[in-house]
Amino acid sequence: MSIDLTSHPRLAPGCRMNEKTQQPRTLLMPERALRLNGPSLEIVERCDGKHTVQQIITELQQLYSQADPTKVESDILGYLALLQKERALDFES
Amino acid sequence: MTSTIANPLALIAELTHRCPLHCVYCSNPLELTQRSTELSTEDWSRVFQEAAALGVLQADFTGGEPLTRPDILDLIRAARSAGLYVNLITSGLPLDEPRLEALVAAGLDHFQLSFQGAREEIAQEISGAKAHPQKLRVLEWLKRHRVAVTLNFVIHRRNIDQLPEMLALAESSSASRVEFANVQYYGWAFANRDSLLPTREQLTQSIDFLKKAQERLAGKIKVEYVVPDYYAKYPKPCMGGWGRKLMLITPNGDALPCHAARVIPGLTFDNVKDRALREIWEESEAFQKFRGESWMQEPCKTCDRRALDFGGCRCQALLLAADATATDPVCSLSPQRSKVDAILNAIALVGAQAEACATKEPSIGSDAPMASESLTKPDWLYRPNPA
Numbered sequence: 001m002s003i004d005l006t007s008h009p010r011l012a013p014g015c016r017m018n019e020k021t022q023q024p025r026t027l028l029m030p031e032r033a034l035r036l037n038g039p040s041l042e043i044v045e046r047c048d049g050k051h052t053v054q055q056i057i058t059e060l061q062q063l064y065s066q067a068d069p070t071k072v073e074s075d076i077l078g079y080l081a082l083l084q085k086e087r088a089l090d091f092e093s
Numbered sequence: 094m095t096s097t098i099a100n101p102l103a104l105i106a107e108l109t110h111r112c113p114l115h116c117v118y119c120s121n122p123l124e125l126t127q128r129s130t131e132l133s134t135e136d137w138s139r140v141f142q143e144a145a146a147l148g149v150l151q152a153d154f155t156g157g158e159p160l161t162r163p164d165i166l167d168l169i170r171a172a173r174s175a176g177l178y179v180n181l182i183t184s185g186l187p188l189d190e191p192r193l194e195a196l197v198a199a200g201l202d203h204f205q206l207s208f209q210g211a212r213e214e215i216a217q218e219i220s221g222a223k224a225h226p227q228k229l230r231v232l233e234w235l236k237r238h239r240v241a242v243t244l245n246f247v248i249h250r251r252n253i254d255q256l257p258e259m260l261a262l263a264e265s266s267s268a269s270r271v272e273f274a275n276v277q278y279y280g281w282a283f284a285n286r287d288s289l290l291p292t293r294e295q296l297t298q299s300i301d302f303l304k305k306a307q308e309r310l311a312g313k314i315k316v317e318y319v320v321p322d323y324y325a326k327y328p329k330p331c332m333g334g335w336g337r338k339l340m341l342i343t344p345n346g347d348a349l350p351c352h353a354a355r356v357i358p359g360l361t362f363d364n365v366k367d368r369a370l371r372e373i374w375e376e377s378e379a380f381q382k383f384r385g386e387s388w389m390q391e392p393c394k395t396c397d398r399r400a401l402d403f404g405g406c407r408c409q410a411l412l413l414a415a416d417a418t419a420t421d422p423v424c425s426l427s428p429q430r431s432k433v434d435a436i437l438n439a440i441a442l443v444g445a446q447a448e449a450c451a452t453k454e455p456s457i458g459s460d461a462p463m464a465s466e467s468l469t470k471p472d473w474l475y476r477p478n479p480a
Binding site for chain 2: 012013014015016018019022026028029030031033084085086087
């Protein structure tokens, strides 16, 4: 179940964020909800089928330039793996 | 008004008790709500608005069969425009493909389809209706529409040996999640319990099989298994705790902490037609009844696990121990656990008899029953359709 860095993650059918006006921002799924804070919100917003996994990593490393880039990468891959396990993401080629 | 009670996360909208099926495991109460007393579209719309304002994230449209509501599209739209995520818990009847398309277009997020088995024969026996072919049609239509799909197989002694077939059916579908949910013993299931509980051996085999399936399908299909808590060591944290995470609205608008709460004597339930949802959640007698720990008896009162499982299920304590404040008797620490063990021993005997019959010919004069348990249809109590 390893993640292909060149694939394009997209939120799976029935997996979506709540409205922009609703706080806290939350990822809604069948029988599960995940609160989205800064980094996780940035990741999920980029799961639009247009960003590759590598692009998400690169963009967040720039956004969180103070953080250790290796840790940013492993945190992102870990979070994507969690969403994959929940079947919240489709990884498109 | 400030409150230290956390907001509910989900609203269980029991839209109707009408249903084309008569499942012997139904968790609806034995006394079903009449159609004439059902809430209107406007009532429900207001409830959805109030729920969202209260912090609720998800609405579960259930019943009975929610698709029997002629206003189901309006209800989905109302819940979505209130800001809720909409789950539909359905048998797949009555439905055709244009109607499914309309449900999705109206904003349905998640379609959870029930199955009574993988074979038509057992499905018909358990549901008392010829519904299985329709469910297979729905599976085909779902492949063509963009909605989250979960298949929910209700598991019990009569179909637990067919898990491989049920899993294969799930794998051939577009479902991203499949739940194998052992019957929980309330309502009609409680009445039919002795014909439904699996044997310990059946349960162990099923856990082994599904654990392997979970690993094999990880990332492709999320496989979930709910076991019957009579076999557990500790009780389930029922509903995430009384009045903590969920509120249920019955077809006529009564607000309950769970679907079985009416079995508990002396509880009065507020109705959404008379009182605002926030007030009901925070102040109603029924919701306050088992919040906190002051109601607990020993061993719960001083137990290390009391913040984990809240002493288990109040309704189950009532059903098995005749006392809603008692430790849930399925708990190994309950002084009444032997009641549950006695039930399981009786099930084991039935299972052993079935095994014996399956492996030998009964001879004239033998003591073995003439027909194996698996061949004889139990004397089911079927759920009727309310007027």
